[in-house]
């Protein structure tokens with residue numbers, strides 16, 4: 001079956017469970033899954049039930065597509081994302097973005113947990129992405145058969161109006177929101193201090209293991225894109241301490257309330 005048919009199969013299944021077309025798609029990063037509880041009249045669909053969907057294998061990624069309302073808008077929320085390091089192909093991990101676009105979203109909010117490379121950042125700060133560096137060594141548009149346009153422009157990938165609105169909104173909340181460049185690595189091992197020094201020279205402010213493939217496909221599909229990272233830890237070697245997924249989850253847990261207030265106001269007024 002080709003990609004377009006697989007997308008249509010998934011879309012038909014989701015529409016049977018929840019008929020209203022979503023306006024906004026949100027991909028929740030590590031530890032962000034709690035946000036699904038803030039949707040009203042929601043329908044939770046397990047990834048394992050959706051035709052052609054991969055399944056989540058990472059702690060902190062629930063593995064549900066949640067359709068519902070938030071602040072009067074129709075949302076499609078991915079509570080759990082797929083990473084290249086889980087062994088999936090680039091096409092697999094970005095398949096849900098294609099499905100959300102086919103369901104009707106026009107805006108995609110991509111969130112993630114990330115390590116702070118920029119020394120002016122602190123753990124618990126948030127960052128609105130201005131750009132990214134793809135260190136994954138591949139693109140989701142690679143392949144003999146590509147779904148859609150092949151040579152896409154990446155100059156204005158993250159929508160500046162959405163970023164400005166996020167910055168404006170952050171002022172009404174107890175949240176520090178920087179602007180910065182996200183570097184995506186393959187993972188799942190964290191980086192070495194030498195790798196982090198290299199990434200700083202390259203111009204990266206943050207490092208993570210996701211987001212970039214989803215953003216490339218969202219850009220191909222001409223969606224408006226807002227990228228928000230939570231600095232869950234300082235990157236390797238910045239502080240004299242080891243890194244762990246436990247710390248990542250713990251930081252997200254401590255900052256969840258700040259995030260909810262901020263994102264709800266953004267959804268209500270700006271997205």
Ligand SMILES: O=P(O)(O)O[C@@H]1C[C@H](O)[C@@H](CO)O1
Pocket residue numbers: 028029030031058081083111112113114187208209210211244245248
């Ligand atoms: O899905 P995200 O990018 O938020 O997850 C990050 C990267 C790894 O999956 C994990 C490391 O703790 O968090």
